[in-house]
Amino acid sequence: MSILSLLFLEYTKFKKNAVVSLLSLMFVIMLPTVIFIGKEFENVPPPLPNNEVFFTFPMVWDYLGYAGNWLVFFFLGLISVFIVVNEIGYKTFRQNIIIGMTRKDYFLGKVYSIIAISFCAALYYGVIAFLIGITHTEDWSMSQAFDNSWAISRFFLMSLGYMSFGLFSGFLIRRSGVAVLFYLCYILMLEAILKWAVHFRFFNNESINFYPSNCIEDLMPLPLYRFADLIPKKDIDFNFLLEYSHAAMGTSFWITVFLGFSYYSFMRRDM
Amino acid sequence: MPVLRIEQLTKSYGKINAVDNLNLVIEKGNVYGLLGPNGSGKTTTLGIILDILRQDSGTYEWFDGQYGERARVHIGAILETPNFYPYLTAGENLEIVRQIKGASSVNIDELLDLVNLAHRKKSAFRTYSLGMKQRLAIAATMIGDPQVLIFDEPTNGLDPEGIAEVRNILSRIASLGNTVIMASHILDEVEKICSHVTIIKKGKLLATGPVGAILSNDITVEINSDNQEQLISALSDRQYINSIVPKKDWVELLIDESTDIKVLSKDIYEMGIIPTRLVARKKRLEEEFLEITKNA
Numbered sequence: 001m002s003i004l005s006l007l008f009l010e011y012t013k014f015k016k017n018a019v020v021s022l023l024s025l026m027f028v029i030m031l032p033t034v035i036f037i038g039k040e041f042e043n044v045p046p047p048l049p050n051n052e053v054f055f056t057f058p059m060v061w062d063y064l065g066y067a068g069n070w071l072v073f074f075f076l077g078l079i080s081v082f083i084v085v086n087e088i089g090y091k092t093f094r095q096n097i098i099i100g101m102t103r104k105d106y107f108l109g110k111v112y113s114i115i116a117i118s119f120c121a122a123l124y125y126g127v128i129a130f131l132i133g134i135t136h137t138e139d140w141s142m143s144q145a146f147d148n149s150w151a152i153s154r155f156f157l158m159s160l161g162y163m164s165f166g167l168f169s170g171f172l173i174r175r176s177g178v179a180v181l182f183y184l185c186y187i188l189m190l191e192a193i194l195k196w197a198v199h200f201r202f203f204n205n206e207s208i209n210f211y212p213s214n215c216i217e218d219l220m221p222l223p224l225y226r227f228a229d230l231i232p233k234k235d236i237d238f239n240f241l242l243e244y245s246h247a248a249m250g251t252s253f254w255i256t257v258f259l260g261f262s263y264y265s266f267m268r269r270d271m
Numbered sequence: 272m273p274v275l276r277i278e279q280l281t282k283s284y285g286k287i288n289a290v291d292n293l294n295l296v297i298e299k300g301n302v303y304g305l306l307g308p309n310g311s312g313k314t315t316t317l318g319i320i321l322d323i324l325r326q327d328s329g330t331y332e333w334f335d336g337q338y339g340e341r342a343r344v345h346i347g348a349i350l351e352t353p354n355f356y357p358y359l360t361a362g363e364n365l366e367i368v369r370q371i372k373g374a375s376s377v378n379i380d381e382l383l384d385l386v387n388l389a390h391r392k393k394s395a396f397r398t399y400s401l402g403m404k405q406r407l408a409i410a411a412t413m414i415g416d417p418q419v420l421i422f423d424e425p426t427n428g429l430d431p432e433g434i435a436e437v438r439n440i441l442s443r444i445a446s447l448g449n450t451v452i453m454a455s456h457i458l459d460e461v462e463k464i465c466s467h468v469t470i471i472k473k474g475k476l477l478a479t480g481p482v483g484a485i486l487s488n489d490i491t492v493e494i495n496s497d498n499q500e501q502l503i504s505a506l507s508d509r510q511y512i513n514s515i516v517p518k519k520d521w522v523e524l525l526i527d528e529s530t531d532i533k534v535l536s537k538d539i540y541e542m543g544i545i546p547t548r549l550v551a552r553k554k555r556l557e558e559e560f561l562e563i564t565k566n567a
Contacts, residue, residue: 001373009370016358091354098321099371099411100344271323 006109027075032128035067055136058148064129065220072159080114080163084170085179094271107266118159126152154219161216161251168258187213206238215250218242272299274450280329289315291474302445304461304468305454312474313454344372347412348421353404357397372415382410402433419450462556472564495521495548505542521548
């Protein structure tokens with residue numbers, strides 16, 4: 001089946017799915033609105049002059065990107081888990097194969113979907129950041145507006161990273177509740193435990209930053225982290241924020257691992 | 272021309288052999304009943320040939336490999352329960368099947384009409400009764416002009432009305448000249464619809480062939496008189512009687528196909544026995560099935 005027909009098939013399957021629709025809607029509503037919470041914090045730490053800086057070029061790309069980081073992790077990531085486990089729960093994934101889809105096409109349908117969603121999310125982020133930027137920046141110019149435009153690519157890669165992990169959780173675990181729990185718990189807790197309770201005891205160096213969730217998060221980190229001097233380095237002697245290029249390479253590596261393992265598992269296991 | 276060739280197919284779940292070195296050829300245009308007790312490997316076999324289960328060893332090939340890995344597009348199948356997207360309507364669910372099959376034009380209204388669901392076209396699948404779900408699944412199997420139809424226990428869990436409706440639909444489909452493989456427990460159903468039967472137990476093939484060839488040609492006679500003991504004793508030395516089995520209300524005799532029933536009538540008349548019951552019939556598939564699977 002062609003890429004377009006696989007994407008259209010996935011759209012037909014999920015356009016009326018309540019969970020997927022709600023998660024998508026929440027992402028679309030919250031991305032442009034959630035950053036305005038920042039307006040409530042009038043006292044910002046030095047060296048930031050005031051809270052308006054979050055809404056002007058080029059900082060708006062980082063600030064909105066960081067808000068998007070949480071929203072993508074939660075809403076889009078869960079969509080990627082749901083589009084797998086829902087079909088397993090309804091046994092429609094079996095039925096799709098019985099009807100005539102090859103397992104490869106079925107898997108590719110999911111992968112193309114997360115690529116398409118990530119692409120749309122990144123585009124949406126770009127438009128929202130641009131609109132917030134031009135309405136808050138005085139005397140803005142196009143070159144100034146797009147000074148940080150690689151942020152759109154980083155946002156895309158970040159979305160794809162979270163959603164690949166979501167697919168991986170779904171294909172690996174298959175049971176909807178457990179897969180969702182695994183997805184959330186790994187990113188929110190398990191990785192931190194692995195890093196600081198295990199890895200840190202043996203390797204006190206930058207390799208600790210290359211865990212999957214860390215790589216993905218560092219594509220769109222909290223803007224304040226760039227002011228690294230604010231953070232006391234008592235116990236660590238390395239930068240705990242990855243360079244963008246390193247984060248991008250790490251994320252690409254993990255996307256390959258997640259999708260590769262999901263494919264291998266899906267092709268071999270009984271359905 | 273064979274539409275399916277299965278060679279030495281084996282699948283185990285731990286220590287249990289679900290399918291054990293199974294060889295089978297399904298010929299075009301025949302209606303096969305796949306029979307076997309619960310857990311005999313029928314559904315596992317169908318699951319493997321429909322690519323949702325992986326065999327441990329052995330091979331299978333659809334249509335002599337003509338369509339490669341897209342062979343299932345040319346097959347309409349229901350395996351176990353009907354599986355559709357519960358929040359989508361019948362029409363939308365059939366549209367998904369159409370997209371997967373790559374069928375250019377499908378008259379969904381006509382299909383729903385065939386299975387008496389036209390009036391529920393716009394209802395969500397989750398609101399359907401089990402019988403309606405099963406009928407929708409049958410409609411889905413007809414999309415894309417399939418060359419082979421596979422039904423796994425198509426009347427399972429249905430009420431008598433649902434069973435009659437599904438049976439009628441299946442009879443109509445079978446009469447269209449399609450190749451059909453139907454796994455069922457209900458042997459009466461298989462006997463009425465199928466031209467061929469394949470019997471498996473513990474994953475092994477016990478018998479396969481046309482229904483007429485599987486059924487022995489012996490004649491079963493149900494006979495009774497006021498004194499059953501006297502009747503049994505009088506018939507026990509007749510050469511043309513292969514077996515005598517006392518039942519609750521009659522005695523069941525198995526006699527050679529070549530023996531005219533008049534010979535038996537004449538014998539008991541000459542012995543002075545007045546029969547209170549005398550019914551001669553061909554052996555039923557159920558009896559043959561029980562005999563074949565009894566010692567396997």
